[in-house]
Amino acid sequence: MKDMFEETIERVLTDLVTPELIAAAEEGAWPQALWQAIEENGLAVAATPEAQGGVGGSWHDAFVLVRAAGRHAAPVPLAETLLVNWLLGLAGLDAAPGTATFATATGSMDQGRFSGTLNEVPWGRSAGHILAASGGESPMLVLLPCSDATISEALNTAREPRDTLVFDAVEPLASAPFPTGLPTDALLLGGAMIRSAQIAGGLARLLDTAIDYANQRTQFGRPIGKFQVIQHQLAQLAEQTAISAAAAETAFAASEQAPDSLTIAAAKAVASEASGQGAAIAHAVLGAIGFTYEHSLHFTTRRLWSWRSEFGSHTHWSQQIGSTLCEGGSRNLWPILTSA
Amino acid sequence: MRLTDFAHAHIPAEAEAFRAEIRAFLEREMQDIPPVVRADSWMGYDAEFSRKLGAARLIGITMPKRYGGREAGAFARYVVSEELLAAGAPVSAHWIADRQSAPLLLRYGSDTQRERYIPGIVRGETYVCIGMSEPNAGSDLAAIGTRATPAGEGWVLNGRKIWTTNAHRSHYMIALVRTQDRAENRHGGMSQFLIDLKAPGVTVRPIRDLSGGEHFNEVFFDDVALDRDALVGVEGNGWQQVMAELAFERSGPERFLSSMALFHTLVDAVGPKPDALQAFQIGRIAAKLIALRAMSLSVTAQLDAGEDPAWAASCVKDIGTALEQELPEIAQLLTAIEPRVESGSDHAQVLAYLTQLAPSFSLRGGTREILRGILARGLGVR
Numbered sequence: 001m002k003d004m005f006e007e008t009i010e011r012v013l014t015d016l017v018t019p020e021l022i023a024a025a026e027e028g029a030w031p032q033a034l035w036q037a038i039e040e041n042g043l044a045v046a047a048t049p050e051a052q053g054g055v056g057g058s059w060h061d062a063f064v065l066v067r068a069a070g071r072h073a074a075p076v077p078l079a080e081t082l083l084v085n086w087l088l089g090l091a092g093l094d095a096a097p098g099t100a101t102f103a104t105a106t107g108s109m110d111q112g113r114f115s116g117t118l119n120e121v122p123w124g125r126s127a128g129h130i131l132a133a134s135g136g137e138s139p140m141l142v143l144l145p146c147s148d149a150t151i152s153e154a155l156n157t158a159r160e161p162r163d164t165l166v167f168d169a170v171e172p173l174a175s176a177p178f179p180t181g182l183p184t185d186a187l188l189l190g191g192a193m194i195r196s197a198q199i200a201g202g203l204a205r206l207l208d209t210a211i212d213y214a215n216q217r218t219q220f221g222r223p224i225g226k227f228q229v230i231q232h233q234l235a236q237l238a239e240q241t242a243i244s245a246a247a248a249e250t251a252f253a254a255s256e257q258a259p260d261s262l263t264i265a266a267a268k269a270v271a272s273e274a275s276g277q278g279a280a281i282a283h284a285v286l287g288a289i290g291f292t293y294e295h296s297l298h299f300t301t302r303r304l305w306s307w308r309s310e311f312g313s314h315t316h317w318s319q320q321i322g323s324t325l326c327e328g329g330s331r332n333l334w335p336i337l338t339s340a
Numbered sequence: 341m342r343l344t345d346f347a348h349a350h351i352p353a354e355a356e357a358f359r360a361e362i363r364a365f366l367e368r369e370m371q372d373i374p375p376v377v378r379a380d381s382w383m384g385y386d387a388e389f390s391r392k393l394g395a396a397r398l399i400g401i402t403m404p405k406r407y408g409g410r411e412a413g414a415f416a417r418y419v420v421s422e423e424l425l426a427a428g429a430p431v432s433a434h435w436i437a438d439r440q441s442a443p444l445l446l447r448y449g450s451d452t453q454r455e456r457y458i459p460g461i462v463r464g465e466t467y468v469c470i471g472m473s474e475p476n477a478g479s480d481l482a483a484i485g486t487r488a489t490p491a492g493e494g495w496v497l498n499g500r501k502i503w504t505t506n507a508h509r510s511h512y513m514i515a516l517v518r519t520q521d522r523a524e525n526r527h528g529g530m531s532q533f534l535i536d537l538k539a540p541g542v543t544v545r546p547i548r549d550l551s552g553g554e555h556f557n558e559v560f561f562d563d564v565a566l567d568r569d570a571l572v573g574v575e576g577n578g579w580q581q582v583m584a585e586l587a588f589e590r591s592g593p594e595r596f597l598s599s600m601a602l603f604h605t606l607v608d609a610v611g612p613k614p615d616a617l618q619a620f621q622i623g624r625i626a627a628k629l630i631a632l633r634a635m636s637l638s639v640t641a642q643l644d645a646g647e648d649p650a651w652a653a654s655c656v657k658d659i660g661t662a663l664e665q666e667l668p669e670i671a672q673l674l675t676a677i678e679p680r681v682e683s684g685s686d687h688a689q690v691l692a693y694l695t696q697l698a699p700s701f702s703l704r705g706g707t708r709e710i711l712r713g714i715l716a717r718g719l720g721v722r
Contacts, residue, residue, distance in 0.1 A: 204344060207719075211721060214721050225721035225722075226721070226722075228713075230721070231712065231713065231716035231721055231722055232709070232712045232713075234715075234716055234719055234721055235658070235711075235712035235716050238343070238344055238655070238715055238719055239659050239715070242344040242345075242346060242635065242652075242655050242659075243628070243631045243659055245344060245345060245346065246346045246348075246631055246634045246635045246638065247627070247630065247631035249346075249634075250631070250634040253350070262630070263630065265623070265627065266627035266628075266630040266631060267627075267631070269623065269624060269627035270628060270631045273624070314624070315620050317623070318619070318620045318624040319619040319620050320623060321622075321623030321626045321627055322618065322619030322620060322621070322622035322623030322624070322626070323614060323619045323623070324623075325607055325622055325626055326607055326610055326612055326613070326614040326618070326619065326622060327612050327613075329607060329608060329612065330604040330605070330608045333603065333604060333607055334426040334427075337633070338359075338426075338633075340630045340634075
C-alpha cells in the first residue's frame with residue numbers, strides 16, 4: 001500500500017502546496033482546499049483499521065505519508081492527525097472526524113471529565129480534536145473537542161501553531177484505557193516519530209533544491225556544482241538525508257504494534273542532529289538568494305529548526321539511549337543494539 | 341525511489357536463527373581474549389580461531405554445499421559477520437577471502453578455480469589478500485602499472501603492490517593488474533589474477549604502521565610465472581569485476597563496527613550512572629549505529645537481489661567510518677582515563693590502540709574524498 005500512498009500524496013501535495021499557500025498559512029489562513037483533498041483521498045486515516053473508519057494501511061505504510069508532509073512543508077496537521085487516528089485505532093476507538101492533534105502533557109479525569117493544561121500543542125487552534133492522556137494509576141486516552149479549551153497561541157520558527165490548551169472539566173468525545181503494551185509516554189514517542197519522518201522529508205527537499213541550484217548557478221565560468229567543495233557538501237547533505245530516512249522508517253516499522261522506544265529515540269536523535277547540519281549546507285550552497293523570503297528554501301529550513309527540538313531534542317533522545325546502555329553495561333550493549 | 345531512499349529490510353527468521361549459533365561459538369571461543377586484542381577487530385589474526393570457525397561451518401555460509409558451504413542467504417551472512425565484529429573476534433586471516441574472494445570466484449571463476457580454492461576458504465585454512473594500490477596508484481586506481489604479459493601458455497607478472505592487508509599471512513593474492521596499455525578507455529585493459537604468494541619471484545615485505553603493528557605490506561613481482569588458470573574472469577574485464585566487489589566491501593558492518601571494542605570498554609568505564617554528557621554522547625553513537633545497521637541491511641537486500649547499490653554502499657562507508665573515527669575522539673572526552681600502551685586498564689589500552697588505528701578507517705577500501713566524489717556523481721553534479 002506504501003507505493004499507492006506515496007503516489008497519491010505526492011500528487012495532492014505537489015498540486016496544492018505552493019509557496020503562496022504556505023506563506024498565507026504563516027499569516028494565519030487555513031488551507032481548506034488542501035485539507036479537503038487530503039480527506040477525500042483518505043490520507044488522514046490511512047493507518048487506521050477499516051472497522052474504525054480508516055483505510056486499513058499499516059503504520060509502516062504511513063511513513064511515506066508523514067515524510068511527504070515534511071517534504072512539501074504542508075501547512076496542515078496531517079502527520080498529527082495520522083498519528084492520532086492510528087493510536088485511536090490501537091485503543092479500539094473510531095478515527096477522529098476532521099483534523100486532530102495531540103498533547104504530551106497529561107491531565108486528570110474526575111467523574112468522567114478531563115481537566116489539564118496541555119502546552120506545546122501543534123495546530124491547537126486549527127485542529128478539531130485533541131488526543132491526550134490522563135495520568136494516574138490507570139491512565140486513559142481521551143479525545144476532546146479543541147473548541148472546549150481556552151487557547152493561548154504561540155508559533156514556532158516556521159510560524160506553525162504551537163498552542164496551549166486548557167481544559168476545565170470537559171467531557172471527552174471518546175475515551176479508553178491505555179491498551180496493553182502501549183507505553184505511558186506513547187504520545188511523546190509518537191510525536192518524536194512523526195517529526196523524525198518529517199525531518200527526513202524536509203532534508204530530501206533541501207537536497208533537491210541545492211542540487212538544482214548547484215547545476216544552474218554559474219560562477220567563475222561554470223556551474224558551482226562542478227566545484228569539488230560544493231560536491232562534497234552536497235554528498236554530506238545526501239548522507240544526512242539518507243540516514244535520517246532510514247532511521248525514521250526503522251522506527252515506523254518497529255512500531256507496528258505500539259511506539260517502539262529504542263528505534264524512535266534513535267530516529268529522532270539522528271534526524272535532529274541532521275536538521276541543523278543539513279540546513280546549514282543548503283544555505284551555504286544557495287548563498288544570499290536562499291536567505292530571502294522570496295525563495296522558498298526557508299519554508300523547509302525554518303521547519304527543521306523547530307522540528308528538531310519538538311517532542312524531544314537530539315540531547316533528550318540520545319540521553320535516553322545512553323542511560324539505558326550504561327545501566328545495562330557492556331554485556332548488554334550489543335544485544336540491545338541488535339534488538340532494534 | 342530516490343537515491344537517498346534505503347528500502348527498509350528486515351532480517352528474516354531463518355537468518356536470525358544463525359545468531360544463537362554464532363553467539364554460542366563466541367561465548368566458548370572468546371572467553372580468554374582480552375579487550376585490547378578484540379580492539380584489532382577484523383585486523384586481528386588468529387589462524388587457530390579461523391580454523392575453529394571453519395570447522396563450526398561458520399565461514400562461507402552462502403557458498404554451495406559442494407564446496408562446504410551452507411547455501412545460506414545474504415542476511416544469514418550478515419548476522420554472522422556482525423556478531424563476529426561486535427565481539428571483536430580475530431577474523432582477519434579468513435575475512436577477506438570469505439567476504440570477497442570466495443564470492444568473486446563463485447561468480448567469475450572457472451570450475452577448476454572454484455574447486456581448488458573455495459573449499460579451503462570455507463574451512464578457514466586458505467587466506468587471500470587483495471592487491472589493488474600501487475606506489476603511484478592509490479585513489480587513482482586506474483593508474484596501476486603492474487603488468488601481466490602473455491608468455492607461452494600463461495603470463496609473466498612484473499610490478500608491485502602496496503598497502504596490501506595481510507599479504508604476509510596469506511596464501512594467495514587476487515590482484516588487479518594491467519594486461520594492456522592504458523587505453524583511451526581508462527578503465528579498460530585490466531584483469532584480475534590469482535597469484536600464489538609462494539611462487540618464485542614474489543617478495544612480501546611487511547610495512548610497520550604507526551602503532552608498531554604489521555598489517556599491511558609491499559609485494560614485489562619479478563618475472564613471476566602465472567599459468568593460464570591464474571586469470572580470474574574475463575581478460576580486460578578486471579575493472580568491472582573489482583567494482584562489483586566493492587559494493588560488498590563498502591557496505592558491510594565492518595564499516596561501522598571497527599571501534600566496537602572501545603564502545604564496550606567505554607560503557608563500563610563510565611558505569612551504570614552516566615552524567616548528562618556521557619549519556620548524551622554514548623546514546624548519540626548508539627543512535628547512529630542503529631541507523632547505519634538499517635542502511636547496511638538495506639544494501640544487503642539490494643546486493644542479494646542482484647542490484648548494484650554502489651551509491652548506497654559508498655554512503656554507508658562514509659557515514660560509518662566517520663562514526664568509527666569519532667568514537668575514540670568522544671571516548672577521550674568522557675572520562676579522565678588517559679590512553680596507555682602495554683599496561684593500564686582495559687579501557688586505557690583499547691583507547692590508545694583505536695585512537696592510533698582510527699586514521700586508517702577512512703583510507704582503507706576507498707578514501708572519504710573518493711566516496712564523496714562517487715556520491716556527488718550519483719547526485720548529478722559531477
